Amino acid sequence: MITQYLFYFLSFVAIFSALLVVFSKNPVHSVLYLIITFFSIAGHYFLLNAQFLAAVHIIVYAGAIMVLFLYVIMMLNLNKETEPHKSTMSKFAAIIAGGLMMLSLVAVLRGAEVNQMKASVNNNIGLTQNLGKVLFNEYILPFEVSAILFLAAMVGAVYLGKKQLD
Amino acid sequence: MLTNRSKVVSKKEMSLSERLYLPAIASGLSITFKHIFKKVPTIRYPEQKREIASVYRGQHVLKRDENGAERCTACGLCAVACPAEAITMDAAERKKGEEGLYREEKYASVYEINMLRCIFCGLCEEACPKEAIFLTNRIVDTEYGRNSFIYGKDKLVEKIDARIDVSERQTEKTIEFKKISLAIIICLLLKLRI
Amino acid sequence: MTGYIIYQIILVVAIFTVSLVVALYATYGERKIAAILQDRVGPNRAGPFGILQPFADGIKMFTKEEIIPETANGWLFIIGPCIAMLTACMTGVIIPWGGTFELGGTVYSLQVTDINIGILYLFAVVSFGVYGIMIGGWASNNKFSLLGALRASSQMISYEIAMGMSIIALVMMTGTLSLGEIVKQQDDGYCNFVYQPLGFLIFLICAFAETNRAPFDMAECETELVGGYHTEYSSMKLGFYLFAEYINMFISSAVIVSFYFGGYNFPFQHELGLSGNLLTVIQTIVFFGKIFFFIFFFMWIRWTIPRFRYDQLMKLGWKVLLPLSMANIVITGLVMWLTGKIN
Secondary structure, rough: OOOHHHHHHHHHHHHHHHHHHHHOOOOHHHHHHHHHHHHHHHHHHOOOOHHHHHHHHHHHHHHHHHHHHHHHHHHHOOOOOOOOOOOOOHHOOOHHHHHHHHHHHHHHHOOOOOOOOOOOOOOOOOOOHHHHHHHHOOOHHHHHHHHHHHHHHHHHHHHHHOOOOO | OOOOOOOOOOOOOOOOHHHHHHHHHHHHHHHHHHHHHOOOOOOOOOOEEEOOOOOOOOEEOOOOOOOOOOOOOOOOHHHOOOOOOEEOOOOOOOOOOOOOOOOEEEEEEEEEEOOOOOOOOOOOHOOOOOOOOOOOOOOOOOOOHHHHHHHHHHEEEOOOEEOOOOOOOOOOHHHHHHHHHHHHHHHHHHHHHH | HHHHHHHHHHHHHHHHHHHHHHHHHHHHHHHHHHHHOOOOOOOOOOOHHHOOOHHHHHHHHHHOOOOOOOOOOOOHHHHHHHHHHHHHHHHHOOOOOOEEEEEEOOEOOOOOOOOOOHHHHHHHHHHHHHHHHHHHHOOOHHHHHHHHHHHHHHHHHHHHEEEEEEEEHHHHHHHEEEEEHHHOOOOOOHHHHHHOHHHHHHHHHHHHOOOOOOOHHHHHHHHOOOOOOHOOHHHHHHHHHHHHHHHHHHHHHHHHHHOOOOOOOOOOOOOOOHHHHHHHHHHHHHHHHHHHHHHHHHHHHHHOOOOHHHHHHHHHHHHHHHHHHHHHHHHHHHHHHHHOOOO
16 A cells, blocks of 8 residues: 555656656756656655665765766856857757657557566565676576676776777 | 084985884884873863962062052153163143042053063062052963053952052162162262262 | 654754764864873863853854855755755664664664665765865855865865775675674674774775865865865854864764764673673763764864865875775675685
8 A cells, every 4th residue: 555655756746857858948957857766766666675776775875976977067168158049940950850740659658558567576586685696597698698788888888988099 | 503413414224224214113113102101290270270489470560658649640751761662651640639549649541551562570669769559479461452451450450359469579678778779869860960 | 653753853863962962062073182292281161171162152252243145046055054054964764873672672773763774875975075165165255265166166076086996895704784784793893993903094084185184185275275165155054064064074083983983882792791771881881982072083183283184185086995995895806715715
């Protein structure tokens, strides 16, 4: 019962702050609303008993990535005056693209079955120990591949950050 | 080179223990730790006072004579002698019936010392021919405003019922010395005149 | 069930109060220790030995004029110190302040909640703590504040990595993420420090950086940045920022003790043959003794070592501590493999 109310509350907060991310004029405010969104999503993870995912979500997204976002925005001091002027053409294109997206979403949701998926998975899969066992046994290959992807990204970042020789 | 403690700067490569930085931190910590057991040299002022000399030159006092009359005659020698120009005064004539208040026929109706200007050198005391002004071993109180540091007669003249002892400063020797120096100055002045 | 909830509420309030009181007296302790290390007297006017000094400071802070700069971002300016204070107080719930005690047939634990992701929770809260400084620094609309905030955030992010890495070695050894479990494993007298000296050193240095304490107090170095991120703050909002630092210090001391110095355990505790409740009381006292030692250590370091330069700070974080913590993980893994703990 209480989880249901929590779910509605968190969903409301998540969607509301997500909308505010889009609509607020000040980029710093946008970032702060995005952080609130991340927190409510972490709350959803908690409701699903995925504690590890929730904590990591907060550490990585709210704690590290958004700090860097905020850092860059504060450094560049973006505000209304520095916002690039958008032509009418691009605004028009954006409206059409958004409308199409909306249309396809509505179509997909209409076609989807209303019945919820049966919770066939183990309820405790989100706990750290179980998650680790699954990751390092059944999904070892995708895990290692994503590790290599991160390594490549890291090497690329270091290369870009290095001083050019010439 | 005076203290023999100067060190020549060397740009040698740091050794491993120096680069680790931790031994240096440990030695620094031990130095600060030793200070815990050192004696605190602070003197906790209002309760505990630093011993000062009996002839310490602190806040001034304008003396009265044995009968309680003010000795100052507003001659202005102290103001002339003052290197910091801290003393100002106004002279007035003694009226009839005021003989108990002022010793001489002329007296200082206003006598002000700016304690912020005063350098407590004691020249006013030396200049005074009437043994009227003395520096005492009292310390000038702290105040909040600059104006309150200009001490008038209300603060400078000693209270009748609370006379201030200056016998330490007014010994026979000093009186003698003052008389002699006054005589010398008068002789010199007369000589110059002639 | 109701009794349990009431107990939990009492415990949370008690922990909150204790951390506030300890932080309150840490401000007094800081000034007193600074004075003692510098052969001075320190605060001694308010009450005997100046014992009421923190309250005098608090009254002063509350009654000072509250200034919000005209160009500041109103809401965020207020939220900044609130977040700093909130995140400082949030960590106390997962720290095991003592063993269990029995009252009227029911067993109560002195740890509010032993969630099985305790360490991750700790990191989540710590990583969220940087927002208090960033938001406050940005909302002040002042260059010095912004620079202080940027310094603080980059410093905290950098040191969080090394801190996490040093903890991974500990987690490998203990095999759990719950603080209560980690402390319980150390009750044989061998604390984790014996097995993880390098990890402890890295964690300690990172704790200094995370709490923005000297020698890493780049965010508020007054010689370069006026007051750092709280330049524009006044009254109790400034007080909150300063106070949060002391709560952070208290909590991080508690975390260090729990991780590496056996938490509430002390040597030969089982040989004494004490009854359960008495043992718990002594354990809690011992725990606080260890915490106070580390708070003293924080202050001792502050009045000994000069502030790092910013490039030195970054160099230390990325080029020294991070590789060292990685090496620590590898060494821990190797030792565990050789001793047959893992196959």
